[in-house]
Amino acid sequence: MPHCAAFGCNFQSKGNKGTDVSLHSFPHEKARRKQWEDACGRVQLPKDSRLCSRHFSPDAFEAFSRPRLIKELTGASGYKRRLKPNAVPTVFRYEETTGPGxxxxxxxxxxxxxxxxxxxxxxxxxxxxxxxxxxxxxxxxxxxxxxxxxxxxxxxxxxxxxxxxxxxxxxxYCSVPEPSAAAAEDLSKDVESLRKEIQELRVQRKFGLQRFAGSDTDIQFYTRFPSYNHLMAFWVLIEPCIYKMIRASRAKSAANTDEEVLTPARTQTRQLLQPIDEFFLFLVFLSVGLKERDLAHQFNIHQSTVSRIIATWTSFLATALGSQCIWLTRAEVQAYLPKEFKDFSDTQVILDCTELRCQTPSSPLLQSETYSSYKSHCTMKALVGIAPHGPVTFISDLYAGSVSDKELFRQSGIAEKLTEDMAVMVDKGFLITDCCKCKVYRPPFLSKQKKNQVKETQATVRLRLHVERVIRRIKQNKLFDGIITMSPVYNISQLFAVACMLSNYQNTALVKKQVK
Known part of the structure; x- marks a missing residue:
């Protein structure tokens, strides 16, 4: 409803028709509008603000003739007043007025x-x-x-x-009694208690490491680490390198554009998961063998995000853990040689092959190359070596399942690491004497043996079982227990190498080492 914008003036157009008072809009020109606002003592008035004629002196108006048609239709007088172009309001009353009552x-x-x-x-x-x-x-x-x-x-x-x-x-209405100090303290305690309860419910609802931090049994099930403290100790080792991690998506885009990736890009958007929760997701994928869709539902993220996280952490851990030389020197092995190996003191490494069942390739040629008569399935084969006191010291790449143990030994490159003063302990299927310059402890094929040969064979078999126990620990990761799906996103050979290297941090030694 149009009304006067002057301070203390309550004139409105409604109910005042027929009077001599009229409303006039503020000028559109900035200079004149500023003069009107200064005269009113008001600032930043709306564009449609108006002033009534009572605030102008009589000489601010001029008379003009009405059109003849309006005179005939309305019967109004022949003249009407209007403001002069340069008129400025000068009549104002700023006294404080009392209300009508x-x-x-x-x-x-x-x-x-x-x-x-x-x-x-x-x-x-x-x-x-x-x-x-x-x-x-x-x-x-x-x-x-x-x-x-x-x-x-x-x-x-x-x-x-x-x-x-x-x-x-x-x-x-205005007087509100203040609560007592005791009541305010009780309310504060209730609010704090409710906040803690909400935080606990959020942690329980969220599938992450913090949810299982209080249960070592759950930590061992999901990560293969024996306890939460053990897992956090490993996290402290790799955490400084995490901020140099190169994401799989950036590495892929750089490969498509032939760009060399030297430093990780600074992400402008926040990651969906914290780095420690991404690491926990990778361990759950490796240890429990959950499918990517299941992990996406558990962590409330997209399935493609799960694939990128797995690929990123596979490459990162393979680089970070692989940068540490796991192959031990002759002196280091002798320093921790267990007493069970006193009759085989020159043993440097215990070797064995393991096979992982994989998805059947569509190509007939690949099917024939990967088919294993021992597993009656398409497999991938790797050579694993451990030191006498238990840690994994050698991991080969994955090869087609049809390759022989001897050929795998030759292609793996371990022969170049062995010297004449070393010895290797292998199964009876490893016929590597002609391609290895070091001594080989291998159970004989013949059933008729001398008494001293029988004791030596039994000791060799008993000690060689340690490598099978280590491989069994590695295969406790459910990802390698079933049929492995060939993924174009992450490298299965890197995943297996990471699982082997993680076993050195997850488990205690199989044989009690003897420090000399």
Whole structure:
């Protein structure tokens, strides 16, 4: 509804039609509009603000003739006034005005005696007799004057009662009793308790490392580490290198554009999972063998994100753990040689092959190359070597399952690491004497043996079982227990190497080492 924007002016267009007062819009020119605002004492008024004609001097207007058609249709006079182009408002009143009911309220307070006002403030429910009111208001006079005074006094008293009741009601609304200190402390404790409960529920709902931190049994099931503290100790070792990690998506884009990736890109967006939860996801994938879709539901992320996380951490751990030389020197092996190997003190490494069942290739040629008659399935084959006191010291790449143990030994490159003063302990199927320049401890094929040969064979078989136990530990990762799906995203050979190297951190030694 159009109204006057001047301070203290309550003129509105509604209800004031037919009067000589008119509303005038503020100029659109910035300079003139600034003059009007300065004159009003107002700033930043809306664009549609207006001033009534009462704020302009009479010489600010000029008369102009109405069109003849308007005269004939409306019957209005022939002339109408309008503001001059350079007119500026000059008439303003900034006195503080009282509301419409303020004057009558003041008059009521002046005319009513204090004792009567107090009686009405106390409730006004019991009215005094008319004679008492008359005596309080007038001293003498005729009956008509008395009645008129009584009527006027009663009206003013009733008005004063309304004022006092409104004041009391406003006071009741505004005054809010403050809670006591004890109640405030109890409420603060309740709020803190509810916050802790909400935090616990969030942790329980979220599938992550923090959820299983209090259960070593769950940690061992999901990660193969014996306890939470053991896992965190390994995390401390790799955490400094995490911020140099190159994501699989960036490595792929760099490979497509022939760009050399030297440093990790600074991601502008926040990662969906924290680095330690990504590491936990990778361990769950490796240890429990959950499918990518299942992991996506568990961690509340997309399946493609799961694939990228697995590929990233596979490459990162293969690089980080592979940068540490796991092959031990002759002196290091002798320093920790267990007493069970006193008759085979020159043993440097115990070797054995293991096969992983894989998805059947679509190519007939690949099917024939990967088919293993020992497993009756398409497999991938690797050579694993351990030191006499238990740690994995050699891991070969994965080869087709049809390759022989001798050929795998030759292609793996371990022969170059062995010297003449070393010895290797292998199964009877490893016919590597002609391609190895070191001594070989291998159970003989012949059933008829001399007494001393039988004891030596039994000792060799008993000690060689340690490598099978290590391989069994590696295959406790459920990913390698079933049929491995060939994925274009991550490298299966790297995954197997990471699992072998992680076994050095996850498990204790199979044979008690003897420090010399």
């Amino acid at each position: 303020k004057a009558s309220e003041n008059r009521a307070k002046k005319r009513i005696r204090p004792e009567m006002l107090n009686s009405f403030r106390d409730g006004g429910k019991q009215q005094q007799p008319a004679s008492t009111v008359a005596n309080m208001c007038v001293d003498d006079g005729d009956q008509s004057d008395t009645l008129s005074v009584m009527e006027e006094t009663s009206n003013e008293a009733a008005e004063a009662t309304k004022v006092s009741q409104s004041v009391t009601r406003d006071h009741d």
